[in-house]
Amino acid sequence: MVCNANPALRRALGRVLAAVxxxxxxxxxxxxxxxxxxxxxxxxxxxxxWRSWCGDPGSGAALGWHFYCDREAERxxxxxxxxxxxxxxxxxxxxxxxxxxALRRALxxARAEAILDPTPAKVAAYLRLQQETLQRAAVFSDAFRRTVxxxxxxxxxxxxxxxxxxxxxxxxxxxxxxxxxxxxxxxRYGLIYLGHAGCAGCKVFGPLLRAFAMRHxxxxxxxxxxxxxxxxxxxxxxxxxxxxxxxxxxxxxxxLVLFDTRTKRVLPVGFxxxxxxxxxxxxxxLTTLETGHDY
Numbered sequence: 001m002v003c004n005a006n007p008a009l010r011r012a013l014g015r016v017l018a019a020v021x022x023x024x025x026x027x028x029x030x031x032x033x034x035x036x037x038x039x040x041x042x043x044x045x046x047x048x049x050w051r052s053w054c055g056d057p058g059s060g061a062a063l064g065w066h067f068y069c070d071r072e073a074e075r076x077x078x079x080x081x082x083x084x085x086x087x088x089x090x091x092x093x094x095x096x097x098x099x100x101x102a103l104r105r106a107l108x109x110a111r112a113e114a115i116l117d118p119t120p121a122k123v124a125a126y127l128r129l130q131q132e133t134l135q136r137a138a139v140f141s142d143a144f145r146r147t148v149x150x151x152x153x154x155x156x157x158x159x160x161x162x163x164x165x166x167x168x169x170x171x172x173x174x175x176x177x178x179x180x181x182x183x184x185x186x187x188r189y190g191l192i193y194l195g196h197a198g199c200a201g202c203k204v205f206g207p208l209l210r211a212f213a214m215r216h217x218x219x220x221x222x223x224x225x226x227x228x229x230x231x232x233x234x235x236x237x238x239x240x241x242x243x244x245x246x247x248x249x250x251x252x253x254x255x256l257v258l259f260d261t262r263t264k265r266v267l268p269v270g271f272x273x274x275x276x277x278x279x280x281x282x283x284x285x286l287t288t289l290e291t292g293h294d295y
Contacts (some may be wrong), residue, residue: 033052183217188261190258190261193233193256205272206222212280
């Protein structure tokens with residue numbers, strides 16, 4: 001019957017059927033079905049069917065493809081996980097001193113093992129540890145000298161050279177400064193020489209001291225503990241308690257001291273036989289240099 005109907009009627013009927021299909025696709029409820037949003041009972045054919053993970057109906061949850069809600073886990077897949085804090089170790093850090101001691105103990109243990117049981121394996125193990133230790137020492141030594149080269153304030157050889165040429169230059173300058181100090185020594189200091197006629201050292205030291213005093217123009221008071229003349233010092237005076245008053249009553253002889261006329265202090269230069277250079281160096285250090293200047 002429909003097939004024989006008017007063409008206009010067939011067109012109208014097609015429009016009605018198309019409208020009904022669109023209406024059904026947009027969520028028309030089945031017959032007798034509940035029309036409340038969020039009902040997921042059998043028979044609900046809505047394309048925008050609400051899912052349990054969408055939260056409450058009307059909450060504004062984002063709709064995904066084909067009007068289905070996006071899962072929360074799916075939306076967060078692209079987000080990187082938060083960085084986890086690095087746990088702080090509660091164990092104390094081993095000190096450098098403890099590490100050095102551990103290396104020494106390991107080397108000593110390997111050496112003892114090699115001595116008690118000198119198998120090729122144990123001897124080789126000891127030699128390897130020894131080479132590692134020597135290599136560490138070589139690296140430190142090289143770093144040490146490079147640091148000194150680059151840091152003049154830490155280079156002690158600038159004060160007291162050790163190289164032959166530099167040491168010669170330093171010695172020449174030091175000798176000049178020492179001679180200047182000895183030349184002006186008599187303005188403040190006097191020398192006191194204690195000896196006695198039976199002293200073998202005094203027989204050698206007396207003439208040396210006489211030559212030294214004449215060369216530098218020094219004033220020397222020679223005191224004989226026995227009252228007899230001293231070798232090289234026939235004008236020596238008798239002690240008569242002088243050594244005791246100077247605090248040198250029991251001092252070994254020969255003895256040479258400086259007397260400071262300003263402070264009235266006695267500065268021992270030395271006891272026993274001394275060469276001229278040694279006497280000059282000691283007097284220069286005691287009267288000119290501050291403590292610690294040469295060290």
